[in-house]
Amino acid sequence: MNAATTSSPAVTQSPATIGPVDLASERAELGPALDEAVLRVMRSGQFVLGPEVERFEQAFAAYQGCAHGIGLASGTDALALALPALGVQPGDHVVTSPFTFFASAGSIAWMGCVPRFADVEEQTGLIDVRAVESALDAQTTCVLPVHLYGQLADVRALRALCDRKKLVLLEDGAQAHGARRDGVRCGELGDAAGFSFYPTKNLGGAGDGGITLTQREDVARQLRKLRDHGSSIKYVHDVVGTNSRLAALQAAVLTIKLPRLDAWNARRRVNAARYDAAFAGDERLRPLRTAPGAEHTYHQYTLRVLGKRTRDEVVAGLRERGVIAGIHYPKPVHVQAAAAGWGYREGEFPVAERLAREVICLPVHPFLSEAALERVIAAVRACV
Numbered sequence: 001m002n003a004a005t006t007s008s009p010a011v012t013q014s015p016a017t018i019g020p021v022d023l024a025s026e027r028a029e030l031g032p033a034l035d036e037a038v039l040r041v042m043r044s045g046q047f048v049l050g051p052e053v054e055r056f057e058q059a060f061a062a063y064q065g066c067a068h069g070i071g072l073a074s075g076t077d078a079l080a081l082a083l084p085a086l087g088v089q090p091g092d093h094v095v096t097s098p099f100t101f102f103a104s105a106g107s108i109a110w111m112g113c114v115p116r117f118a119d120v121e122e123q124t125g126l127i128d129v130r131a132v133e134s135a136l137d138a139q140t141t142c143v144l145p146v147h148l149y150g151q152l153a154d155v156r157a158l159r160a161l162c163d164r165k166k167l168v169l170l171e172d173g174a175q176a177h178g179a180r181r182d183g184v185r186c187g188e189l190g191d192a193a194g195f196s197f198y199p200t201k202n203l204g205g206a207g208d209g210g211i212t213l214t215q216r217e218d219v220a221r222q223l224r225k226l227r228d229h230g231s232s233i234k235y236v237h238d239v240v241g242t243n244s245r246l247a248a249l250q251a252a253v254l255t256i257k258l259p260r261l262d263a264w265n266a267r268r269r270v271n272a273a274r275y276d277a278a279f280a281g282d283e284r285l286r287p288l289r290t291a292p293g294a295e296h297t298y299h300q301y302t303l304r305v306l307g308k309r310t311r312d313e314v315v316a317g318l319r320e321r322g323v324i325a326g327i328h329y330p331k332p333v334h335v336q337a338a339a340a341g342w343g344y345r346e347g348e349f350p351v352a353e354r355l356a357r358e359v360i361c362l363p364v365h366p367f368l369s370e371a372a373l374e375r376v377i378a379a380v381r382a383c384v
């Protein structure tokens, strides 16, 4: 079978549509290596954990500058299970961003802890370190910043704050594979960091998957138990855990993709620079900024829509022109129905709420042609 010319119907896009991912082109670029890796797992008969997973855990941890990697079933589990592994107890307060995918806060509540929010910076959408400090109280034991859209929050300042206040730092790196800020990658300074390998991520598997990275041996040991019902010896259970083990198939796919990640991220940066240049000086559009010292990996290219047409009108206009823009995220976490019991009201995090009304995310994936970029730019200009 020629992998370069085959594609799954689920990921094929009409040539007329420019979408947020192009998994068919990604697969074509990877060639037969991907199919061979899948077959290798099928022939091995080792489908859960095992050598494929261990190899990937070590490779990804090394890539991110971390000592340990623990492969898990999803990015959500990579955050949720890290909390008890770090000693964060049910009832503890954990400070996070209200402007993120629900899982960042949902995993806190899922573990019986209390999500507390700190508003984000208007220029970047990243959690504001001063707001984090104001949100701390006597019950706070953990800070969980979200490295949104492929850009790290100010992780050095957050590390210093956590050291000063004796809190643990758990980074949400679900959108930040390979990103750097002030010379460090996600997981290097945190007590732990959770990553998602959902297929649309900059590094995505062929299904759900996740990993927690940590520099701490004690946290790694505890996480390995928690992902396997509290067991490190078969049928001996030290603590209550769950089943959250990374599948060998995912690890094999991710092992093939990891060496490409830097090149793919570089292509995303080139595409983003093209958009930045095209929209510079247009009063109707304000791209979110890259913070000083940040190496952005553009999981999303995000801009604020400030012209006469509403954001939703712009998204609809783009769709008519065959450009699928994302809205990440249309409703902040603190006003979701699931958060009703957490004690927040609309209006409490005005920056998150404003960005939720204004942002659109343009296709920025590494497989966009020059013609596709031009089409997106022309469509945006026509719609705002």
Ligand SMILES: Cc1ncc(COP(=O)(O)O)c(C=O)c1O
Binding pocket: 074, 075, 076, 077, 100, 101, 103, 104, 146, 172, 174, 175, 195, 196, 197, 198, 208, 209, 210
């Ligand atoms: C910021 C953020 N945190 C957590 C997650 C959860 O990851 P997963 O979907 O793999 O459970 C995601 C994934 O969409 C995410 O974007």
